[in-house]
Amino acid sequence: MNTVIKESRVTQSSLMKHKSKESFTSTAGNLTDMQQSFRDAMSKLAAAVNIITTEGPAGRAGFTASAVCSVTDEPPTLLVCLNRSASVYKFFKENMVLCVNTLGLEHKDLSGVFGGKKALEERFEQGNWSTLSTGSPVLEDASISFDCKIKLISSVGTHDILICEVLDIKHKPDCESLIYFNRDYHQLSKCKN
Numbered sequence: 641m642n643t644v645i646k647e648s649r650v651t652q653s654s655l656m657k658h659k660s661k662e663s664f665t666s667t668a669g670n671l672t673d674m675q676q677s678f679r680d681a682m683s684k685l686a687a688a689v690n691i692i693t694t695e696g697p698a699g700r701a702g703f704t705a706s707a708v709c710s711v712t713d714e715p716p717t718l719l720v721c722l723n724r725s726a727s728v729y730k731f732f733k734e735n736m737v738l739c740v741n742t743l744g745l746e747h748k749d750l751s752g753v754f755g756g757k758k759a760l761e762e763r764f765e766q767g768n769w770s771t772l773s774t775g776s777p778v779l780e781d782a783s784i785s786f787d788c789k790i791k792l793i794s795s796v797g798t799h800d801i802l803i804c805e806v807l808d809i810k811h812k813p814d815c816e817s818l819i820y821f822n823r824d825y826h827q828l829s830k831c832k833n
């Protein structure tokens with residue numbers, strides 16, 4: 641199915657017009673009180689950890705993401721939020737394909753590699769990588785891999801929401817989940833098959 645790619649932008653001011661401007665204005669590196677309070681609150685929201693990869697005309701890239709969510713199953717669609725200031729951003733925007741690799745406990749170090757400032761190609765030195773339909777790197781022992789085409793991009797504040805149609809799925813039969821909660825990693829027990 642071909643969906644037209646639309647872009648829309650929700651500005652910080654339109655989202656937060658009920659608050660004074662000063663409360664939300666930050667200088668580089670300094671968080672406003674509201675930003676800090678939002679992050680503190682978000683740190684209590686447990687989330688699965690994923691490595692999002694892409695490969696295409698722009699080259700290969702990947703980053704760690706907790707902001708991943710199911711949207712609809714018709715067509716199967718998920719969303720990924722990516723900070724536009726990330727060095728990986730331009731790769732996703734140009735390639736328009738990605739793979740969401742959901743991690744298990746054994747991938748804790750790998751999450752740090754893809755969530756830090758390591759050079760892009762060096763990130764792939766750890767782990768075994770293959771491909772499914774789109775050519776985006778698939779982590780061989782990921783709990784789940786969703787191979788996707790980016791159908792729509794919407795900008796909100798500092799991030800872009802990538803709306804992705806799932807073309808292919810790979811499951812690991814016996815999986816444990818890596819969870820990010822309270823700024824640290826945790827493990828969720830084995831799935832019942």
Ligand SMILES: NC(=O)C1=CN([C@@H]2O[C@H](COP(=O)(O)OP(=O)(O)OC[C@H]3O[C@@H](n4cnc5c(N)ncnc54)[C@H](O)[C@@H]3O)[C@@H](O)[C@H]2O)C=CC1
Pocket residue numbers: 678679680682683706707721723798823
């Ligand atoms: N959605 C995002 O962009 C996320 C970014 N990170 C980045 O990873 C680093 C470490 O994060 P933490 O140890 O969790 O401590 P933290 O205090 O920076 O973040 C706490 C929580 O706030 C949320 N968050 C953090 N930065 C955000 C952003 N720029 N936009 C939207 N939500 C954000 C996430 O849910 C995160 O787990 C930071 O540089 C953080 O910005 C971490 C998680 C999600």
Ligand SMILES: Cc1cc2nc3c(=O)[nH]c(=O)nc-3n(C[C@H](O)[C@H](O)[C@H](O)COP(=O)(O)O)c2cc1C
Pocket residue numbers: 689703704705706707708721722723725726727728729751752754755756757758820
């Ligand atoms: C557990 C964890 C979750 C993260 N989730 C996201 C996310 O959902 N979206 C995002 O843009 N960055 C997220 N980050 C931050 C990126 O992984 C990080 O900025 C990455 O190093 C990007 O690299 P780059 O700036 O070199 O491109 C997360 C980091 C960690 C450690």
